[in-house]
Amino acid sequence: MKERGGKGGGQPSVNERYSQWKTLVPILYDWLANHNLLWPSLSCRWGPLLEQATYKNRQRLYLSEQTDGSVPNTLVIANCEIVKPRVAAAEHIAQFNEEARSPFVKKFKTIIHPGEVNRIRELPQNSKIVATHTDSPDVLIWDVEAQPNRHAILGATESRPDLVGFIILTGHQENAEFALAMCQSEPFVLSGGKDKSVVLWSIQDHISTLATDSGATKSPGSNGGKSPKTEDKVTESPKIKARGIFQGHQDTVEDVQFCPSSAQEFCSVGDDSCLILWDARTGSSPVVKVEKAHNADLHCVDWNPIDENFILTGSADNTVRLFDRRNLTSNGIGSPVHIFTNHNAAVLCVQWSPDKSSIFGSSAEDGVLNIWDHNKVGERSGPASKFAPGLLFRHSGHRDKVVDFHWNSHDPWTIVSVSDDGESTGGGGTLQIWRMIDLIHRPQEEVINELEQFKSHILTCSTP
Numbered sequence: 001m002k003e004r005g006g007k008g009g010g011q012p013s014v015n016e017r018y019s020q021w022k023t024l025v026p027i028l029y030d031w032l033a034n035h036n037l038l039w040p041s042l043s044c045r046w047g048p049l050l051e052q053a054t055y056k057n058r059q060r061l062y063l064s065e066q067t068d069g070s071v072p073n074t075l076v077i078a079n080c081e082i083v084k085p086r087v088a089a090a091e092h093i094a095q096f097n098e099e100a101r102s103p104f105v106k107k108f109k110t111i112i113h114p115g116e117v118n119r120i121r122e123l124p125q126n127s128k129i130v131a132t133h134t135d136s137p138d139v140l141i142w143d144v145e146a147q148p149n150r151h152a153i154l155g156a157t158e159s160r161p162d163l164v165g166f167i168i169l170t171g172h173q174e175n176a177e178f179a180l181a182m183c184q185s186e187p188f189v190l191s192g193g194k195d196k197s198v199v200l201w202s203i204q205d206h207i208s209t210l211a212t213d214s215g216a217t218k219s220p221g222s223n224g225g226k227s228p229k230t231e232d233k234v235t236e237s238p239k240i241k242a243r244g245i246f247q248g249h250q251d252t253v254e255d256v257q258f259c260p261s262s263a264q265e266f267c268s269v270g271d272d273s274c275l276i277l278w279d280a281r282t283g284s285s286p287v288v289k290v291e292k293a294h295n296a297d298l299h300c301v302d303w304n305p306i307d308e309n310f311i312l313t314g315s316a317d318n319t320v321r322l323f324d325r326r327n328l329t330s331n332g333i334g335s336p337v338h339i340f341t342n343h344n345a346a347v348l349c350v351q352w353s354p355d356k357s358s359i360f361g362s363s364a365e366d367g368v369l370n371i372w373d374h375n376k377v378g379e380r381s382g383p384a385s386k387f388a389p390g391l392l393f394r395h396s397g398h399r400d401k402v403v404d405f406h407w408n409s410h411d412p413w414t415i416v417s418v419s420d421d422g423e424s425t426g427g428g429g430t431l432q433i434w435r436m437i438d439l440i441h442r443p444q445e446e447v448i449n450e451l452e453q454f455k456s457h458i459l460t461c462s463t464p
Contacts, residue, residue, distance in 0.1 A: 013090050015073070015401055020209075023397040031083045031414075034397070035102040039065040040420040040429035041076075043120040043404045048127045048142075055092030056083045059264070059408070062130055062144070063431065064117030064121065064387040073116050075132060077144050082371065082414060098399075098430065105431065109149045119180045125187055131327060133180045137172035139191050141203060157322035167171065167206055171199040177269065179256045184305070186263035191252025198246040198268045200280060205240045221372065244330070248276050248286040254298060260305040271314055277325065285409040291332045294321060300350045306357035310337075314347030320362045322374055326399035338377050342370055342388035348401065354409040359441075361415065363402035369395040371436070393436050413441065 020158070025032060031377035047060025063076040081104045115134035123129040128145045143166070169189060178195030185187040187203040223337070251271035258267035264280040275293035276286045294315035303308040311323045320343075321336040346363035354358035371393040378389070398419035405417035414435045422430050439447050 004325075007182075009091055012102075017367075017396055018399050023245050025096075025397075026094040026297060026392075028437060029093055029192065030435045030437045031088040032093050032096065033080075033102040033104040033432040034096040034098055034100075034395070035105045035433075036041060036099055037063075037418070037429035037431055039067050040153050041404075041418045041431065042118050042420070043114075044416050044418045044431065045120045045130070046408050046410070046416065047077070047122060047130075049410045055084055057086045057410065059410065060108070060127075062120045062122065062301070063418070064113070064120060064132075065418075066116060066429075068076040070142060074142075074150075075111040075113045075117050075120070075130075075142065077105060077111070079106050079108045079314040079417075082276070082408070082411060082433065084411075085413075085435065087379040100303055102431075102433075104433065106108075109144065109147070110151065111144065111147050111411055112150045113200065114140070116177075116360055116368065118177045121180050121182045121188060121189075123182050124184050129203075131169075131182060131189055133177055133178060134193070135175055136172055137170070137176055137193065137195075139169035139170065139176065139180065139189060141167035141189070141199070150399065167203070167378045168239045169201045169242070170239050171201070171245060172197060174251075175423060179253045181256045181266070182257055183258045184260050184265045188258070188263045190256045190258060190266055192256045192268050192270070194248075194252045196247065196249045196251060196253060196270070198243045198253055198256055198266070198276075198278065199250075200244040200246070200266075201240055201242055203262050205243070206238055207449065212297070221382050244280050244284060246278050246280075246284045247288075248278075249274060251436075253299075255300045257301050257303045257311075259303055265302060267301055267311060268294065269301045272385050275296060275301065275311070275313055277328065288325070288328045288330055289332045289335075290323070290334050291325070292329060293336075294319065294415065296346075302350050303354050304352050305354060306352075306358060310354065312350040312359075312360055314362055314364075317363070318343045318345060318347065320347055320350055337398070338374060338390070339371055340370075340374075340388065340390060342391055342394075343368060345401070349404050351407060353412060355412045361405060361407070363405050363417065365401040367396070367398045367400050367402060367419065369398070369402050369405055369415070371395070371441075373441075393440055395432075397434065397437075398430055413423055413438070447459045 041063045045062045049059050051058040061078040061080045067389045092268045119133040121131045122230040130142050132140045172193040174195040176191050179192030181190040189201045191199045199448050228318050249270040253268050255268045256268045275290040277288040279287045294317050296316035298315050300314040309324050313321050320340040322338045324337050343364040347364045349363045358373050361371050363369040372390045373392045376390050400419050400421040402419045406412040416433050
């Protein structure tokens with residue numbers, strides 16, 4: 001993929017679809033917050049839970065601001081108020097203005113970022129530590145709590161790195177813009193780039209770097225009276241070298257993911273249409289290489305956190321594919337368990353639910369974020385048969401390409417999603433925090449029993 005998020009699928013009915021979606025919001029959603037962004041955000045991630053109250057929680061949210069150069073690019077830390085399930089009234093859910101900013105999302109801190117912020121990933125062991133991919137070969141590690149708040153104005157200097165708040169991971173030979181992952185079990189970081197390589201680091205190596213390279217960082221004021229500009233150049237961030245560089249792709253590596261239970265096993269996908277499984281304990285060559293995982297560039301991959309046999313991939317061929325690693329062999333043979341076909345443009349992001357092994361989401365350049373249940377693929381009877389097998393829900397609240405989304409592990413059916421609206425609205429972006437009504441995903445028998453309890457009330461209310 002040469003550039004993330006191109007044309008939005010060329011669908012003439014986007015506005016019509018959006019208008020229809022707005023009328024259905026009170027029926028389909030338990031809660032929705034719509035937040036207009038001045039600049040598009042290419043990545044969104046939930047941070048730590050800050051406060052729990054009776055009717056809502058407060059939580060950190062990490063975003064990027066992709067500017068036109070008139071002001072610096074930034075990494076944004078926001079505080080979000082998340083209304084708990086079955087609290088919001090339908091009238092409130094329906095009342096939103098797509099040109100306004102939501103009162104539920106408040107900017108807390110701005111970090112002026114050196115270059116674009118293409119991807120954000122939080123460290124599971126400490127979610128105030130985040131990694132960012134920019135338009136360079138390096139991966140940047142931030143302690144967002146240690147960094148000061150900055151104002152993004154023209155000419156402002158980049159947020160200054162220091163020993164507590166900023167680390168640089170080196171190892172790529174060319175730009176690494178999108179492929180980035182953090183390990184669940186160890187403080188390991190994984191990246192892929194245009195050099196066709198997958199690179200592995202351990203943040204713990206920062207400790208040994210300090211011990212062996214104490215002269216790498218000079219504190220301000222220790223450079224003999226040089227000008228501030230020169231001093232900034234002398235003051236360097238600690239740099240960590242790679243633990244391993246893995247070669248096997250023939251084109252840009254677009255996404256990477258760790259095996260949920262292992263810091264040594266991981267997978268990657270790229271513009272060569274390959275899905276590769278790696279094991280750092282066996283060397284730097286692929287363990288399994290699926291040569292033709294899709295019929296076009298692969299943009300994204302995710303490894304099931306509950307059932308580690310399943311891996312998802314998304315592609316420019318508009319499909320999502322589910323692979324069972326038990327069916328993959330060392331000579332690259334392996335057919336997908338199922339091909340999910342409901343998007344009308346390139347799939348940009350796939351992600352498993354954090355607590356339901358069969359549920360996952362996919363977002364694409366068609367402006368749609370689909371929620372799937374692969375256990376329901378075989379259920380094709382009655383009116384539902386006209387829908388794609390396994391499709392549980394279609395979120396159509398964005399008017400252009402949905403470049404990223406993230407399930408909330410503290411409230412697993414709550415999702416944050418961002419779209420780059422430049423082509424449809426003339427600039428900016430949209431952030432939405434939403435939760436579908438639970439009647440959609442709960443067991444059918446349970447839902448029917450609940451509706452039966454309220455049947456008399458519903459009939460009374462509907463009687464003239």
